[in-house]
Amino acid sequence: MTGKTFAEMASAIQRPRRRRITPRALIDRPRLYSLLDAHDHARLIYLHAPAGYGKTILLEQWAALCAEAGDVVAWVSLDARHHDPMIFATHLDLAFSGHPEPSAQPAETRISNWQEIVRRLCDQFANDPRRCRIVIDDAQEIHGSRALACLRTLIDEAPPEMQIVIAARADTGLPLGRLRACEEILELGPEDLSFQAEETRRYLELKGLQPANADYACLLQRRSEGWIVGIKLFCMALNHEPDNRRILENFTGERSEIADFFLEDAFSRQPADIQDFLLRSSLMERFSPALCEAALGIAGSRDLIDRCEAAGLFIQRLDDTRTWYRYHQLFGEFLRRHLQDRMPRLTAPIYRRAAEWLTGTGNHVEAFHCALRGQEPMLAADILDRTCDELFALGLQPMVQSMAEKLPSHILALYPRLTLSLAWRLNSQWRFSDAKSLVAVAERRLGEMAQAPDADHALLRRLQLVVAHRSAQIAHSSYDIEPLEARCVEMLGSQPEFDSDPDLMASFHNSLHYAQREQFQFGRIDQLEARAREQLARSGGDQGLVFTAAIAGSSHLLMGQTARAKATFEAGLAVAQRISGRHDPLGAVVATALAAVHYECDEIAEARSLIDHYVPLMTSAGLVEQLLHGWITQARLHLLDNEVDAGIATLEEAAQFGSKQELDRLRIGASVEHLRILLGQGRLEEASRLARRRGLTTHRAAEATRGRQRFTVLDGEVAMACCHLMAASDRLLDALRLARQWRSFVSGAQAHYATVEWDILVAELLLLSGERLSAQRALSHALAHAAPAQLVRRFVDAREPVATLLRQMLHSGTGMERASDQFRTKLAARIDPAPAGENEGEDDDLAIFGRITNREVEILSMVASGLPNRQIGDQLGLTEGTVKWYLQQIYDKLGIRNRKLAVGRAQRLGVIA
Incomplete structure (x- = not known):
């Protein structure tokens, strides 16, 4: 040329x-x-x-x-x-x-x-x-x-x-x-x-296709991996069959439109050795040259992979070292179907060899799935049984559960170690009946294994200890406190074999810590927390640190050590987020408790942020306390926003979840908070019905029980609810007797948070009984214990008549001597000591008796109309006892002790018409 x-x-x-x-x-x-x-x-x-x-x-x-x-x-x-x-x-x-x-x-x-x-x-x-x-x-x-x-x-x-x-x-x-x-x-x-999700959506709109659900565009994009021809073929299929859902569910590489494209434009153009390699290697979700050599029975896999890459055959590198690869999922589905049609007998041997090779290289999860696909459930169970403890320690419990649930039940029953691991997971999901059943299955299998002539007695002893641990965990979640404590003390004191399993040791220390904390026994909790952390440091099980933080932080809060509780919860949350990110349920184990502490310290924005993010995540797995903290704090935030119905609905959701999962600790705790709200709204009849329906009035803590030595935190919550109910029903002496007994008990136990709650309640009951000076002393005690812990919301949320007494104390300074200046300043900022309007429109002659408040004017007007105390309470959202307390304040200010004369005096002064 x-x-x-x-x-x-x-x-x-x-x-x-x-x-x-x-x-x-x-x-x-x-x-x-x-x-x-x-x-x-x-x-x-x-x-x-x-x-x-x-x-x-x-x-x-x-x-x-x-x-x-x-x-x-x-x-x-x-x-x-x-x-x-x-x-x-x-x-x-x-x-x-x-x-x-x-x-x-x-x-x-x-x-x-x-x-x-x-x-x-x-x-x-x-x-x-x-x-x-x-x-x-x-x-x-x-x-x-x-x-x-x-x-x-x-x-x-x-x-x-x-x-x-x-x-x-x-x-x-x-x-x-x-x-x-x-x-x-x-x-x-x-x-x-590749198309991104937004591009897929716009392409569907361009073609005049509106999926039945907006999520379908995202699902289509994921199924196609953004492969544009795949998306176009899907749109063509919709023209013939407009059922979005059915087509998308069947949108695989086996579908004729997709398969024809791959066959004509990719597969059929390849030489025979490449076709053979494509078909065999497609059985694995990912593959490497070494895996292909071992599993496929084909030599020269490195060269074959390179040739597939060079030919542009929908093969993707998974690393920068050219070790691991995968096929586009639609292309892989096409190849697997083609292999099944042409050489169905090849699949089982390839899967078996792949499982064996992957097990040998430590890729246990992939090995498990290969064994299952190769119709080898016993091999799959054996792989999972040998690795379940390791996977649990890495925080992969959901994965182990998902894998175990793929095994036939009769095969699962042959592997007690795996069965017990699954029982632990189910217990953390509050599926106690299923967990107990699996523990029983494991115990039966261990009995059978012990009869074998070649029994491994060391393994059997260890698994018996694991059985004891799972039983203890079920008791922990079921709130069987005394049996839990006894089991933990027994196992930690007499089983040296546990020294070889630090995760179990840490779990037993945490459970003993929890059991003693719930019985107001704080003497050993720091030691138990330290030992749990030591064991977790030995095992490297960071996930256990999250649960240790949850249990320890709640103990610090009950003792009134809010700063320490915050630091503990925050450290646990940081570990959870490092392990599994911000959007994983693990963070909820500590986050909702941290939100509760923020709320008590009047740090509302922080509490709201945690509750909004973690409440939707908290119900999948964890501890009962995270549910209780989450739902109760959420309800209190609703009340803060004047959303009473939403708060009650939240607590009803909590109680229903507790009933469904047999979580009495949650069901009763939520019911107690629900009762408190109803009584605060003056809805006595509803509150009484709720208490009877939820078993609060027949609970062992409903009456004073001086002979009982072991009370629990839950007993205290029920007792407080019953005190409120008694007061609303004019049983002030009974309520005061029970409240004083509990106040003495928690104060002696150094449970300062609970002491503050009981002091406030005692002050309320004393006020309703007409003992103002004694009430002031009780409230002063509460302020002294609350100030170091900055428990502001305990007082801000206090209802009448405590709220009025607190305002008066802030105004006069009387009884505030033991509270720090900083705490008094915080309270004064949240509780106006002289509310506007309380002294407007009053005659000067009234100054010698005191100021009549707007609420007292309302009550006087209703008394003048002839309404009895109960009807006044119903109309104003007050209990009958609170109405009586207001009348007592009115009598003191008017200098008159007669109901009729008090009305006449108020009318003459122009206070009421």
Whole structure:
């Protein structure tokens, strides 16, 4: 060909295919346009992805934008003809010159070689002020041909004004290392070219398709992995069958439209050895050369994988070391179905060998799934049984549960270690009946194993200890406090074998800590917390630190050490988030308790943030206390927002969850808070019905029990609820006797948080009994214990008549001597000592008796109308006892002890009409 004129060359070769640089009917992709524009300086833009990722369409759209901006754009689509570098160069030149007729070139122009054409093109645009872009599509066509040298020369000699844009579905053979090192290349692969969820949604809208559910667009994008042809085929299927849900559920690589594309455009074009490798390796979710050698029975797997990559066969690297790979999920599904149709007997042996190899390399989870797919449930159970303790220690309990539930029950029953691990998980999900059943299954199996002549007695002893541990955990979650304490003391004191299992040791120390804390025994809790942390440090089980923090922090709060409780909960939450992120239920184990502490310290924004985020996550697994803290704090926040009905609904949800899961601690705790709200609203009849329905009035703590030595925190909550109920029913002496007994008990136990609560209640009962000075002393005691802990909300949330007494004490300073200045300042900011309007409209003659408040005016008016105390309480949302207390205040201020005379005196003073 040397020495021919351009006209002779052009007429001797077939004309290149013309490319209309106009956008097709597809969505705009500004995300990628911006990326391309941002790399305008790059010498080479390289799009490489298998068929169907929209490479050509994207470049058409972008090239049209460039042409509109005044750039010179040339486009060449390659095929087998372009293996000849002279044809490649000539077509490139023709694309640049606007496809002139051959006669348009001077007859005397001589072309000696393709280098000359490339050099002339580069020289032509070296001084051109316009940006020049050369788009070369289907560049994989010249892989291994002489034309590749032509393309390399063009890239190397291109002037700064020229940019080469290449699209290829397979390897081109171009050396790219130097360009990468010099940062002169932009590479876009399948992950870049794939549709994102928003692009999938817009494409569906473009096609006039509205999925029945907005989530379907996201689901379609995930199922297709953004593969554009897959999404287009889905849309075509919808035209024939508009049932979105059914098509999407069956949108797999086995579907005929998808399978035909893969068969025609990818699989059938490969040689027999590649086809065989594709089919066999598709059985594994991910694969490596070593795994393929062991499982597939095929030699040279490294080379085969490289050839699959070079051919653009929907294979994706999973690391930067070229070790692990996977197929696009639709392509993998197509291959597996093809293998099942052609060679069904191959699958089980491949899966079995893969499971054995993966087990040997420590990939136990993948090994388990391979064994199951290979119809080897015993092998799968054996793999999981040997690794379940390790997986639990890594915080992978949900994964172990999911795997174990895939095994047939009769096979699971043969593996007591695995059964006991699953029982622990079910117990943490509050599925006590199921957990107890599994513990019983394990005990029976251990009995059978002990009868075997080759029994491993060391293993059996250890598993018997695990049985004891699981039974203790069930008692912990069921709030069987005394049996739990006894079991923990027994196991920690007499089982040296536990020294070899620090996780179990830590769990027993935590449970003993919990049992003693719930019985107001604080003498050993610091020691028990320290020992639990020591054991967890030995095992490296960071997840256990979260549960240790939850139990220890609640003890600090009950003792009134709020700063220490906050620090403990915050440390536990940091560990949880480090292990599993902010959106995992593990964080809820401590987060809701931390929210409760923030609420008590009047740090409402912090409490609300934690509750809003973690309450939706807290019901999947964890401790009962996280549920109690979460729902009760949420209800109190509702009350703070004057959303009484929402607060009650929250507590009803908690009680129903407690009833369903047999969590008496939650059910009763939520009911106590519900009762408190109803009584605060003056809804005595509702409160009485609730107490009877939830068993509060028949609970062992409902009456004073001086002979009983062991009280629990739950007993205290029930006793407080019953005191409120007695007071509302005019049983003030009974209520005061029970409250004083409990106040003495918790004060002696150094439970300062509980002491504050009981002091406030005693003050209320004394006020209702007319003993104002004694009530002031009780409230002063409460303030003294609350100040170091900054328990502001205990007083801000106090109802009448305590609220009035507190305002008076803040105003006068009487009884506030033992509270710190800082605490008094906080209270004064939250509780107005002289509420506006309380002294408006009163006669000066009344000053010698005291100020009549607006609420007292309301009550006097109702008394004047002849309403009895109970009806006044119903109308004003007060208990009958509180109405009586208000009347006592009115009598003191008016200097009159007669109901009728008090009304007359108030009318004469003009206080009421």
